[in-house]
Structures are given as C-alpha cells and as structure tokens.
Amino acid sequence: MNAAELREAVENDKRTELDRLGSSKLLVALTDAELDESTVLTAAxxxxxxxxxxxxQWADDEENDRARTAFEAVAAQERDHYDRVAERLPDEFEPVDGGPMHAYLRGREDAVSRVAGGMVGRPLVSVRTHTQVINFFTNEADRTTADLFRDLKEETRAVIDDGTDLLDELCEDADDWERASATAGYVIQVAYDDYADSLTELGVDPKPLC
Incomplete structure (x- = not known):
C-alpha cells in the first residue's frame, strides 16, 4: 500500500459516514439546532x-523529527485559524476544548497513528465542516465570513496532502499501513458517531431522507 491507496481505501470504506457528515444536518448537530451566526462561529x-x-501536545512529545516538525506546523496553522475566527466573536469568548474525536487522537502515541489520524482522518472531516459553514454564511449573505472559511478549508485540505506524503516516509511495512488505515478510518467513525448521537438527542434522524 502507499498513501494514495490508503486515502482512497479510507474514503471508500467511510463513504456513508463522510457523506452524512457533509450534509446540512452537520451544523444542526454542532450547534444543538441553534443556527445563528454567533453559535456557528463558536462551534468553529x-x-x-x-x-x-x-x-x-503531540509536538511536545513526538520522538520522530519529521512528524514533530509537521505537528508544529499544523499547530501553528490551527492557532492562526482560531485567531481568525475569534476576531468575529466577542472579546470575552473563551474556547471549549475537547470532544470525542480529539480525545481519541490524543491517545495515539506513535507517529504513524498520529499522522494518519490527525492529518488524514481529521481533516477529511474538517473540510466537510468548513463546507457547511461556508454554505451557512453564504445563505446569510455574509460574503466576507464565507470567504474566510473558504480559505480555512483550502488550508485544511492541504494538510491531507502533507499527511499522506509523510505516511509514505513513515510507513515501513504492511503493519504500519494497516495501522494507519485503521486509525484514519476510526477517527472518521468517532466523528460520525458523535454527530449521529447529537442528532438523535435532538430527535433528528442522522440518515438522509429518501
């Protein structure tokens, strides 16, 4: 296996979950059905x-030099993304940390699993979140904020390419590739399960209407 094959396999295996995460119901789940500008920005x-x-956290304890450098770069990008979103929130806004997906990611201890989960699985979910946020602000006629999230989406999409390139360097045998594929897929599954549970609690069916 190589990284291109891994990404194709993960996307095919989790196609249903990714399609549903890419639906308009995603923002309903993320905001507890409070679809206003402030709540959407808070979730973002x-x-x-x-x-x-x-x-x-990964950059602080990663032993592999290439992986540590990659994690430092993504951390800086995410810090910049947060700052750009926070500019549109009240000064007293305090972000909330955590969530099932990040709890799972923070439990990964080896470079292959971290790269596969954090730089392939996670951004495959994130670009779908960005798409729905873009759609929301487009519908609100807020072109400036929609354009902001278009930029964030493209920068997040680039992380997938960086992650797959890095996996080609880190994975040495079939066991490494199997672990990478399993981790990326499980990150998507965790994100989907959280989405589905949130909708179910709201009385909304996570499955699309036929």
Missing part, C-alpha cells in the same frame, strides 16, 4: 482550538 472556534491543542 472551539474546533480550531481543540485541534491546536492536540497538535501542540
């Missing part, structure tokens, strides 16, 4: 903050 800010914390 919390997400960027949690990602920055995850990658910063």
């Amino acid at each position: 800010g919390n997400s960027e903050h949690a990602a920055e914390r995850t990658f910063s």
Whole structure:
C-alpha cells in the first residue's frame, strides 16, 4: 500500500459516514439546532482550538523529527485559524476544548497513528465542516465570513496532502499501513458517531431522507 491507496481505501470504506457528515444536518448537530451566526462561529472556534491543542501536545512529545516538525506546523496553522475566527466573536469568548474525536487522537502515541489520524482522518472531516459553514454564511449573505472559511478549508485540505506524503516516509511495512488505515478510518467513525448521537438527542434522524 502507499498513501494514495490508503486515502482512497479510507474514503471508500467511510463513504456513508463522510457523506452524512457533509450534509446540512452537520451544523444542526454542532450547534444543538441553534443556527445563528454567533453559535456557528463558536462551534468553529472551539474546533480550531481543540485541534491546536492536540497538535501542540503531540509536538511536545513526538520522538520522530519529521512528524514533530509537521505537528508544529499544523499547530501553528490551527492557532492562526482560531485567531481568525475569534476576531468575529466577542472579546470575552473563551474556547471549549475537547470532544470525542480529539480525545481519541490524543491517545495515539506513535507517529504513524498520529499522522494518519490527525492529518488524514481529521481533516477529511474538517473540510466537510468548513463546507457547511461556508454554505451557512453564504445563505446569510455574509460574503466576507464565507470567504474566510473558504480559505480555512483550502488550508485544511492541504494538510491531507502533507499527511499522506509523510505516511509514505513513515510507513515501513504492511503493519504500519494497516495501522494507519485503521486509525484514519476510526477517527472518521468517532466523528460520525458523535454527530449521529447529537442528532438523535435532538430527535433528528442522522440518515438522509429518501
């Protein structure tokens, strides 16, 4: 296996979960059905903050030099993303850290699993979140904020390419590739399960209407 094959395999295996995460119901789940500008921005800010914390923690204890450098770069990018979102929130805004996906990611201890989970699985979810935020602000006729999230989406999408390139360097055998594939896929599953649970609690069916 190589990184391109891994990404294709993960996306094919988790196609249903990714499609549902890319639906308009995603913001309903993330905001507890409070679809106003402030709540959407708060959810986005919390997400960027949690990602920055995850990658910063990894950068502090990662033994592999290439992986540590990558984690430092992503942490800096996520910190910048948070700052750009927070500019649109009240000065007293305090981000909330955590969530099931980041709890799982922070439990990964080897470079292969961290790169696969944090730089492939996670951004495959994040670009879908950004798409829905873009759609929300487009519908609100807030072109400036929609353009902001278009930029964040493209920068997040680039992390997937960096992650797959790095996996080509880190994975030495079939066991490494299997672990990478399993970790990336499980990150998507955790994100989907959290999404589905949130909708179910709101009385909304996470499955699309036919």
